[in-house]
Amino acid sequence: MTVQMGIKPISAGRRVKNGVAQVLVYLAFAVAVVPLVSVLWLVIRNGLKRFDIEFLTHSMRNIGARDAGGGAYHAIIGTLEQVLLASLIAVPIGLLTAVYLVEYGNGGRLSRLISFFVDIMTGVPSIVAGLFVLAFWILVLGMTFSGFAGALALSILMMPVVVRSTEEMLRLVPNELREASYALGVPKWRTIAKVVLPTAFTGIVTGVMLAVARVAGETAPLLLTVFFTDSINEDPFNGPQMGLPLYVFGQSALPQDVAIDRAWTGALTLILIVMLLNLVARLISWWRSPAKRG
Amino acid sequence: MAKQIEVSDLDAYYGSHKAIEGISMTIEPRSVTAFIGPSGCGKSTFLRTLNRMHEVIPGARVEGKVRLEDQDLYGTNVDPVSVRRTIGMVFQRPNPFPTMSIFDNVAAGLRLNGRFSKSQLDGIVEESLKGANLWNEVKTRLNKPGAGLSGGQQQRLCIARAIAVRPQVLLMDEPCSALDPISTLAIEDLISELKQEFTIVIVTHNMQQAARVSDRTAFFNLAAQGQPGKLIEMDETSRIFTNPTQKATEDYITGRFG
Ligand SMILES: Nc1ncnc2c1ncn2[C@@H]1O[C@H](COP(=O)(O)OP(=O)(O)O)[C@@H](O)[C@H]1O
Numbered sequence A: 001m002t003v004q005m006g007i008k009p010i011s012a013g014r015r016v017k018n019g020v021a022q023v024l025v026y027l028a029f030a031v032a033v034v035p036l037v038s039v040l041w042l043v044i045r046n047g048l049k050r051f052d053i054e055f056l057t058h059s060m061r062n063i064g065a066r067d068a069g070g071g072a073y074h075a076i077i078g079t080l081e082q083v084l085l086a087s088l089i090a091v092p093i094g095l096l097t098a099v100y101l102v103e104y105g106n107g108g109r110l111s112r113l114i115s116f117f118v119d120i121m122t123g124v125p126s127i128v129a130g131l132f133v134l135a136f137w138i139l140v141l142g143m144t145f146s147g148f149a150g151a152l153a154l155s156i157l158m159m160p161v162v163v164r165s166t167e168e169m170l171r172l173v174p175n176e177l178r179e180a181s182y183a184l185g186v187p188k189w190r191t192i193a194k195v196v197l198p199t200a201f202t203g204i205v206t207g208v209m210l211a212v213a214r215v216a217g218e219t220a221p222l223l224l225t226v227f228f229t230d231s232i233n234e235d236p237f238n239g240p241q242m243g244l245p246l247y248v249f250g251q252s253a254l255p256q257d258v259a260i261d262r263a264w265t266g267a268l269t270l271i272l273i274v275m276l277l278n279l280v281a282r283l284i285s286w287w288r289s290p291a292k293r294g
Numbered sequence B: 001m002a003k004q005i006e007v008s009d010l011d012a013y014y015g016s017h018k019a020i021e022g023i024s025m026t027i028e029p030r031s032v033t034a035f036i037g038p039s040g041c042g043k044s045t046f047l048r049t050l051n052r053m054h055e056v057i058p059g060a061r062v063e064g065k066v067r068l069e070d071q072d073l074y075g076t077n078v079d080p081v082s083v084r085r086t087i088g089m090v091f092q093r094p095n096p097f098p099t100m101s102i103f104d105n106v107a108a109g110l111r112l113n114g115r116f117s118k119s120q121l122d123g124i125v126e127e128s129l130k131g132a133n134l135w136n137e138v139k140t141r142l143n144k145p146g147a148g149l150s151g152g153q154q155q156r157l158c159i160a161r162a163i164a165v166r167p168q169v170l171l172m173d174e175p176c177s178a179l180d181p182i183s184t185l186a187i188e189d190l191i192s193e194l195k196q197e198f199t200i201v202i203v204t205h206n207m208q209q210a211a212r213v214s215d216r217t218a219f220f221n222l223a224a225q226g227q228p229g230k231l232i233e234m235d236e237t238s239r240i241f242t243n244p245t246q247k248a249t250e251d252y253i254t255g256r257f258g
């Protein structure tokens, strides 16, 4: 009986606090979702108008200022190539840096130094990355504007994101698994390659996709490095290229309605590409996960 | 296959903290040796010095000698990786590789160390799973993830994984402490079978378990918290449990402390 006496109903004060907190949480959620949904809604509504075969297969070559038609094929190709090249540069470097920090650094001086610089790189404004490539690659080394120069700038932006997310995922891998592997007489590097990285694989893929999504929409660094063109240039190593963000930027600056429509559709295409890449990444993670076999 | 281990005057450190001091003992081949003693006296630490797993921890180091028959495990040219291949280990908490199937878990040590044909692997995996008394429970689902097994099955999977690389010694750190009584019994039976082939060292908190499975027992103790752990005495298990020479051993076994 005495025990029962000690158990009380929830007090009015706590009920009120709970209610207030609940309302605040939902409100915050709504505030966060409103811009997201409205952006998506606007882009889809305005972008669908020109989302057609011509848009996906034609460039802007020989399209006059007031002409309708034309497309973003050159920009789509450019974006895909630039992002792919940037990933090819940034993902291996970022991955290996994270492996060093987690598996070999032991919190020593070098690893703290690297950590510090990765933090700084995270804060580098994207235009500074573009300026750096412009100054170093194009002006000092005398290379031409090219998709590859853009990829260099983008890779500078990707690298810290890949390092940080991979680092976090590697730290989540329980030490017991490493020890289990060592105890089987497996050398450290094989343990990392065959046990640690596969265990963290899904998380690493997600991190890489976030990095890709981040750079796919960058405009400023491209402006300074891949320049600008209305024609199709499939070679990312030679001559100016286009990119979807540049395309949207260029078209939206024109006064004609047909150009504005093209800009919306360009934005829609960019969102779709990033979504598609995400989907592919998710498929890869799912295909690799043990749950599939289970 | 099984070999004798001889330890002489061994100290182990974590950074500047000395965890165990002056340990000398002989571990007989084809027998089960049990380590008992209160928590924190350095049983796990000592066990891990026997296959050079201790030095995996940053800042950890070892002084003294461990000989496997005529080889000094801490000699200058000895590869710790090959030591661990020769002296396997089973941990307190079952730790199957989560990304691998049951088959791949058992084959992991082999695959990660060299080339084997599919039929060779099939043979060794079946043999090891039978050796760990797990074959009948998993033979129809070798492709399923190892993490989907029960705790006791996972621990036997880990034992199968350890014996698949054909070690000469098997170290077990409280292998049953996370398991239910039935699984514990299954593993104790298994240990009695495995000692035909391997030299087995087992750390246990469970006095009955030490009495049931081991041939020889070593009792460790520490003078006070923060002091290094020491080997108090080591003898035939029956002697340790009925007629120990040291007062501390008797007190611990009769449950007066620890
Ligand atoms: N990773 C570690 N880092 C620092 N000290 C440790 C570590 N592991 C164990 N120790 C210390 O070493 C001593 C022995 O621990 P341990 O070997 O785990 O004892 P037992 O297995 O007998 O309970 C304890 O004082 C413990 O605090």
Ligand SMILES: [Mg+2]
Pocket (backbone or CB within 6 Å): B043, B044, B045, B173
């Ligand atoms: Mg222990």
